[in-house]
Amino acid sequence: MKRLISTRLQVVLAAAAVVTFAQSALSHEHGSHDGMVQPTDTEGQAFGRKGDPKKVSRTIEIGMSDAMRFAPAQLVVKQGETVRFRLKNFGKVMHEMVLGTMKELKEHAEIMKQHPSMHHAEPNMVHVAPGKTRALVWQFTNPGEFHYGCLVPGHFEAGMVGKINVAP
16 A cells, blocks of 8 residues: 555656646747747737748848947838848847837846846847857838847847838
């Protein structure tokens, strides 16, 4: 009887460990923030959706620096346009470009301050290591004013943000 209880206890503990591990792995796989899963589909956001690399209409070069700035910091694109952003990190620290509304970027920046070691990947963001170049392809489906920012803790607050005007 004692051995049967011990075996059942081991099975229950193993199952609990598997459930706990699975929840943790799944939440970070999709860029979770405090249990809030971020959308990873290509249906789109207010500011657009992941673009098809075969339908890129132009490439925009953007520099990233340790002065906490993007160059250029203002862009104009047309509604429906698919853009390839070619991002070059001229600095000595990691930078990233995250597309979104200002409200979303501010909320995300606050979460990143609370969880600075969190790693995630979404279609509207790209991380660029020092001295490296990476690309992000995005289709702007709606007109309006949108933004891009580096949400590495402290960078956004230091002014590493840009504006995109999407013309109808």
